[in-house]
Amino acid sequence: MLSAGLPQGTVPKLERPGPLRERVYEALLELITTRALRPGQHLVESELAGHLGVSRQPVREALQRLNTEGWVDLRPAQGAFVHEPTEEEADQLLTVRTLLEAEAARLAAANAGSAGIAALEELCAKGESAVADADVDLVVATNAAFHAKVMELAGNVVLAELAGQVDRRVRWYYTPVARQRGIQSWIEHRQLIAAIAARDEARATEVMRAHTEHTRKTYHERETA
Amino acid sequence: MLSAGLPQGTVPKLERPGPLRERVYEALLELITTRALRPGQHLVESELAGHLGVSRQPVREALQRLNTEGWVDLRPAQGAFVHEPTEEEADQLLTVRTLLEAEAARLAAANAGSAGIAALEELCAKGESAVADADVDLVVATNAAFHAKVMELAGNVVLAELAGQVDRRVRWYYTPVARQRGIQSWIEHRQLIAAIAARDEARATEVMRAHTEHTRKTYHERETA
């Protein structure tokens, strides 16, 4: 036992590099979501490897994972290409997203404690002030945090994982336009909190469904713009 | 242009072996779902490679994919372990499955044509006769085919992919007990077809929800048995 004399937490965990493939995966995902790598672009393994200062192997493993998660298409004997989203696929993703988020809201209404509700209100306040300050980045970040918190309160890990995937891809598809729903979005968040606090599962579901559908509508407006 | 004189589909695509990693992936998934590889078991790369007659590389890539899909846990610097499902996780998966299947039913009701409905009825008849013959394997297979057909009629590729993943894992968790819901399940299938044919989205959703919830109940009964 070395339990004596070692104040827990002071040891900085001596950050381990972690598997290379993880870091390569995150780096590539960052490059894709930020559009440094454009949809349809051919990803050459050796290029990426050289650029990242590693061998081809970690790059391959990262590409494999990106493939199964739908970020890149892996054509046999030809290589990896950044996935090109179609309108149809984007719409289907939004449908699924609506579904998952609505269910999360229902479960949150069923399971959330007062501490969780307080956390939601705090995020909501933060988001509202960010809107007031016209701090776009903070608004987007807080919005993501709010939805993530709802998902957490739902207490369903499987659901959370799926929703996380879908959410990130939805954002990727639609961020070419810097969308902004402004204050209305946070009014709906308030309604959602009220429904959750009231343990009203049906209303929470409906509010969240309407909320994400509004987001969809906002997205689609840019089509005609 | 070679558009002349080539009846499409007659060219058998001269089947290529396809990437090794694919075949390794399928082989491993088969071994896991059939419980030849037990939950918690340590999967040694070189062992698998030798057993399958390939190098370690394709095995690694297959394990990567299995990891992202939740079949194995990849502990850093320690290797791959077959995922051990907990009761909680299984229940959460069932919740998500219910959600996805219900939505598929709704979309099927909205989109299905008469040809699709006819296909469903055909599968239903096949399933009922299989029940009558007490052909368990055929019942299970036809049941899967029926649900897959509903998913296909829904016309949402994203939804189908997620549901496919979830479905397969649900089956894996609960197949230790050879479950059998018998004829009742197919009565509910008939109700679902009726709702879809009537274009009644709400009823289709509700019937499918009740259907999968019955399945859940059947699953849980084995706990107490």
Place this chain on the structure above:
DNA sequence: GCTCGGTAAACTGTAGACAAAAGCCAATTC
């Protein structure tokens, strides 16, 4: 001028080899 065939380059798919980390067992010491 256009098409067809051949050649060459580039990239992927796979295999094998080496180094580092983790786990295990035994020997040693308090």
Place this chain on the structure above:
DNA sequence: GAATTGGCTTTTGTCTACAGTTTACCGAGC
């Protein structure tokens, strides 16, 4: 007698090398 430390074995993580395939380019022939 128990705990610890040392070394050994096993397994992963990474790199390098080679073979197969696809694609593109270029020249010759019709």
